[in-house]
Amino acid sequence: MIWDWDYTFExxxxxAQAAIVTIEATAIGFVIALVLGLFLAILxxxxxxxxxxxxxxxxxxxSTPLLIQIFFLYFVFPSFGITLDAFxxxxxALGLHYGCYCAEVYRAGLEGVHRGQWEACTALNLxxxxxxxxxxxPQAIPPIVPVLGNYLVALFKETPLLSAIAVMEMMxxxxxxxxxxxxxxxxITLVGIAFLIMSLVSAALIRIVERRLNLRSAK
Amino acid sequence: MTMAAAEQLAxxxxxxxxxxxxxxxxxxxxxxxxNLEVSRGEKVAIxxxxxxxxxxxxxxxxxxxxxxGGVIWVDGEPMTHMMQGGQMVPAxxxxxxxxxxxxxxxxxxxxxxxxxxxxxxxxxxxxxxxxMSRKEAEARATELLGMVGLADKKGHYPAQLxxxxxxxxxxxxxxAMRPKVMLFDEVTSALDPELVGExxxxxxxxxxxxxxxxLMVTHQMGFxxxxxxxxxxxxxxxxxxxxxxxxxxxxxxNDRTKQFLRAVLESG
Numbered sequence: 162m163i164w165d166w167d168y169t170f171e172x173x174x175x176x177a178q179a180a181i182v183t184i185e186a187t188a189i190g191f192v193i194a195l196v197l198g199l200f201l202a203i204l205x206x207x208x209x210x211x212x213x214x215x216x217x218x219x220x221x222x223x224s225t226p227l228l229i230q231i232f233f234l235y236f237v238f239p240s241f242g243i244t245l246d247a248f249x250x251x252x253x254a255l256g257l258h259y260g261c262y263c264a265e266v267y268r269a270g271l272e273g274v275h276r277g278q279w280e281a282c283t284a285l286n287l288x289x290x291x292x293x294x295x296x297x298x299p300q301a302i303p304p305i306v307p308v309l310g311n312y313l314v315a316l317f318k319e320t321p322l323l324s325a326i327a328v329m330e331m332m333x334x335x336x337x338x339x340x341x342x343x344x345x346x347x348x349i350t351l352v353g354i355a356f357l358i359m360s361l362v363s364a365a366l367i368r369i370v371e372r373r374l375n376l377r378s379a380k
Numbered sequence: 381m382t383m384a385a386a387e388q389l390a391x392x393x394x395x396x397x398x399x400x401x402x403x404x405x406x407x408x409x410x411x412x413x414x415n416l417e418v419s420r421g422e423k424v425a426i427x428x429x430x431x432x433x434x435x436x437x438x439x440x441x442x443x444x445x446x447x448x449g450g451v452i453w454v455d456g457e458p459m460t461h462m463m464q465g466g467q468m469v470p471a472x473x474x475x476x477x478x479x480x481x482x483x484x485x486x487x488x489x490x491x492x493x494x495x496x497x498x499x500x501x502x503x504x505x506x507x508x509x510x511x512m513s514r515k516e517a518e519a520r521a522t523e524l525l526g527m528v529g530l531a532d533k534k535g536h537y538p539a540q541l542x543x544x545x546x547x548x549x550x551x552x553x554x555x556a557m558r559p560k561v562m563l564f565d566e567v568t569s570a571l572d573p574e575l576v577g578e579x580x581x582x583x584x585x586x587x588x589x590x591x592x593x594x595l596m597v598t599h600q601m602g603f604x605x606x607x608x609x610x611x612x613x614x615x616x617x618x619x620x621x622x623x624x625x626x627x628x629x630x631x632x633x634n635d636r637t638k639q640f641l642r643a644v645l646e647s648g
Contacts, residue, residue, distance in 0.1 A: 280442075
């Protein structure tokens with residue numbers, strides 16, 4: 162028989178444990194990406210010189226594979242005296258890589274806010290921080306939620322790359338289970354199904370958030 | 381000079397003074413050596429063909445545009461510049477913000493914050509800039525929204541209001557900051573004709589009940605004639621002619637003014 166149900170039930174708890182690691186890596190990586198992306202977008206818009214430096218940095222990150230960045234943080238950084246735990250290195254690499262994509266999305270969102278909104282803030286004498294936090298950002302975010310949501314799902318689907326530096330996420334766990342028993346069908350299929358379900362659930366959640374934001378802005 | 385002496389002197393000084401102000405965009409001279417004084421409580425209408433620099437005057441006064449030459453004075457002190465070691469130097473941000481707080485502006489396209497209700501639009505700046513308590517800010521905003529006839533719309537978002545209503549909220553929002561000078565930049569140009577009246581009514585009422593200095597760029601010649609103490613006709617970055625509305629509209633001296641008024645009259 163191709164599919165062994167006993168073996169499936171035996172490995173399910175182990176894979177569930179690994180799923181938690183995958184979810185943690187996704188959540189922390191995405192929070193880093195969101196914060197870093199906003200920070201880079203603001204820096205990029207702050208002046209020509211800083212903007213140029215940030216653009217070069219973003220291009221370098223976006224034009225190199227995530228796997229190389231993961232390896233760089235995990236294997237090359239120790240040569241500079243910075244040794245990172247595999248999970249930490251992986252999560253930082255995910256956040257950094259997707260932060261650069263998010264920066265471009267934020268930039269589009271911020272540039273989409275009408276110039277008149279900035280002018281109204283000046284006329285009301287609002288400080289730069291209040292202008293940005295209370296007026297510009299709340300208008301820039303709703304239109305970019307779908308794109309940010311897509312990056313969340315994309316980041317989630319890239320987490321198996323962390324198996325390359327032995328982070329015990331789902332893929333790495335499945336590989337080890339397979340190598341121990343020489344049965345790859347069940348662990349790899351289960352991991353695939355888990356990714357499918359979680360991706361679909363995330364996409365549905367993003368659509369709900371999107372719809373709520375649309376409703377609020379349509380008021 | 382002591383503060384008391386300065387305050388005594390203040391009423392004699394113009395509320396707004398443009399001193400040899402110029403503005404260029406590349407080679408294009410938008411304002412050429414402008415000198416304009418506006419007294420306290422005076423209502424000045426600025427008219428002229430498009431591209432004559434009239435909106436730029438308001439935008440420079442609101443610090444939305446940098447000036448390329450000259451000094452703008454507000455309430456007896458330089459706004460675009462400040463004194464440092466006995467010399468006039470370009471104003472620092474802090475100085476600019478302090479002097480700018482005396483000015484409020486209403487825009488052609490309202491520029492209300494779309495994610496906030498009418499009330500929220502009117503309390504944001506008083507709370508964050510003037511450090512008013514929310515309760516006090518709400519009470520004042522409610523009063524101002526009542527003054528512009530929108531007491532029942534305070535929970536509405538801009539998208540739920542007509543153009544005229546949005547513009548009235550924008551007026552209330554600017555007034556909430558207790559400005560001494562109000563700038564109106566073609567405030568009825570983006571409105572459907574039937575909504576123009578309600579906005580002009582509010583401005584008329586404001587002029588009658590408050591001692592505000594007002595500068596208004598307008599295409600409503602009838603309103604300018606009835607409302608303004610003085611009308612300035614701008615042409616190619618200069619004041620080509622200015623005077624009391626009866627004089628300027630009744631017996632214009634400058635050929636360009638005559639031509640402009642004739643064209644406006646013909647277009648209805």
